[in-house]
Structures are given as C-alpha cells and as structure tokens.
Amino acid sequence: MADAERTTTAMEPTLDPAEWIILALDRGDAEAALALVAAVPELRWVKVGLELFTAAGPAVVRELRRRGLRVFLDLKFHDIPATMAGACRSAARLGAELITVHACAGSEALAAAQAAAEEGAAEEGLGAPTLLAVTVLTSWDPDRFHRELAIEPPLETYAGQLAALAAAAGLNGAVCSPLEVARLRAALPRPFALVTPGIRPAGSDTADQRRVMTPAEAVAAGASRLVIGRPISGAADPAAAFAACCAELG
Numbered sequence: 560m561a562d563a564e565r566t567t568t569a570m571e572p573t574l575d576p577a578e579w580i581i582l583a584l585d586r587g588d589a590e591a592a593l594a595l596v597a598a599v600p601e602l603r604w605v606k607v608g609l610e611l612f613t614a615a616g617p618a619v620v621r622e623l624r625r626r627g628l629r630v631f632l633d634l635k636f637h638d639i640p641a642t643m644a645g646a647c648r649s650a651a652r653l654g655a656e657l658i659t660v661h662a663c664a665g666s667e668a669l670a671a672a673q674a675a676a677e678e679g680a681a682e683e684g685l686g687a688p689t690l691l692a693v694t695v696l697t698s699w700d701p702d703r704f705h706r707e708l709a710i711e712p713p714l715e716t717y718a719g720q721l722a723a724l725a726a727a728a729g730l731n732g733a734v735c736s737p738l739e740v741a742r743l744r745a746a747l748p749r750p751f752a753l754v755t756p757g758i759r760p761a762g763s764d765t766a767d768q769r770r771v772m773t774p775a776e777a778v779a780a781g782a783s784r785l786v787i788g789r790p791i792s793g794a795a796d797p798a799a800a801f802a803a804c805c806a807e808l809g
C-alpha cells in the first residue's frame with residue numbers, strides 16, 4: 560500500500576478473511592522470517608516481535624514493508640513517559656501501523672506515547688499508527704495471575720480497567736485474550752480495536768497460551784484482528800494452515 564493512501568486507522572472493517580489475520584514472525588533471524596513470509600503469499604499483515612526485532616532490527620521492518628506487507632511492531636514498550644514517547648515516535652517513523660505498549664505504564668505514559676507516535680508518523684508523511692495497549696498477557700491463567708501478582712479483581716475486570724485506561728488516554732486499541740473480547744467490546748465499541756492473540760484452531764497445541772479461542776470464535780466475540788503464530792508458522796505447510804484459518808473466517 561502506498562504511504563499516501565494510509566490516511567486512516569489501520570483497523571478499518573474488512574470482509575476479506577486474509578485481512579483479519581496477523582502472522583507472528585517469531586523467528587531468530589531475518590532470513591527465516593522472510594522465508595516464512597514467502598511461503599504464505601496471501602499474507603497481508605505480519606507481526607515483528609521481540610525475538611525477530613532483537614536479532615534483525617529496523618531493517619527487517621523496512622524489508623517487510625518493501626514487500627508490500629503491513630507491519631505490527633510488537634515490542635510491548637513499558638517505561639517512563641519520555642522513554643515510551645521516544646520509542647513510539649521511532650516505531651511510527653519506521654512505518655509500523657500497529658505498535659504495542661503496556662497499559663500498566665499508566666495514563667501519562669500512554670498519552671505521551673500516542674502523541675509521539677502521531678508526530679513521528681507525520682514527520683515521515685505517514686498516517687498515524689494505532690497504538691495497542693496490552694492488557695493481561697494471554698499466557699496468564701487466572702489462578703496463577705492472582706497468586707503471583709496479588710491482584711484482587713477478577714482477571715477480566717482488571718483487563719477491562721486497563722483497556723478503559725488506554726482509551727481514556729487517547730489510544731485507539733488494546734490487545735486482550737479472546738476470552739475477554741465480548742466484555743471489552745461492550746464497553747469499547749468499534750472503531751476501538753481489540754486485537755487478540757491466544758488463537759488456536761480446533762485441535763492445535765495451546766503450548767504456553769492459557770486463554771484461547773478458535774479464529775471463528777474470536778471474531779464472533781468481537782475481535783478486530785487475530786494474531787496467529789505457531790499454528791501457521793509451525794505447520795508443515797504454512798500456506799495451507801493460513802488458508803484453513805481464512806476459510807474458517809470466510
């Protein structure tokens with residue numbers, strides 16, 4: 560997509576199932592990530608996370624964009640307001656359309672991050688990215704969450720509180736488990752984006768994910784986009800696994 564066309568939020572509604580899926584490129588080097596991308600020609604969205612970015616840096620983001628892909632830069636920033644702002648400015652200047660920050664950094668940091676992301680994108684002549692506030696990671700199970708973090712409210716109440724905090728700070732989206740989407744969606748109507756990892760097609764290995772749903776269930780519950788990694792990237796035929804997820808949504 561030409562940069563000049565990117566004038567609105569990345570989370571516009573879509574009827575094309577391939578637009579719903581963001582493939583997590585959790586790979587230790589750029590070559591492996593680009594090989595995975597090449598194996599799934601129908602891909603529109605990719606996610607560059609901590610593993611790939613730490614190994615390959617901004618160059619891999621530029622290369623993915625050069626190949627026409629839309630990039631979710633998932634570095635889950637969590638820091639003081641000035642540092643959050645600087646990191647989000649840099650991420651926006653790279654052309655990432657979705658960027659993660661931790662909601663529990665607080666409203667001052669979130670507002671600073673949002674303003675800086677908008678400025679960074681504008682400096683490059685790009686549309687503003689959507690900052691996504693991470694609520695409660697999908698790898699937490701509720702019992703362990705309460706025991707280890709000593710957080711009293713039910714996990715879904717806490718996730719809702721963090722998403723509302725992000726919305727009040729001016730963010731346009733959050734990351735949550737599909738199990739919390741319906742509740743969050745009721746409080747935060749579209750176009751607020753609810754992006755859900757923890758997606759597992761029926762019968763696939765949950766691995767370290769604890770709060771999961773199938774692709775169709777997550778969309779039916781109100782998800783804006785689905786992040787899917789290992790069920791596609793770890794499949795013998797990633798293109799077929801991607802197509803199966805699309806078919807489930809179609």
Ligand SMILES: O=C(O)c1cc(=O)[nH]c(=O)n1[C@@H]1O[C@H](COP(=O)(O)O)[C@@H](O)[C@H]1O
Pocket residue numbers: 583585608633659693695696697698734735736756757758768786787788789790
């Ligand atoms: O921010 C994320 O993308 C994220 C948040 C979260 O709560 N849980 C979560 O799994 N993720 C990411 O989503 C992807 C899920 O990958 P799979 O479990 O392989 O489908 C990984 O890249 C995680 O870093």
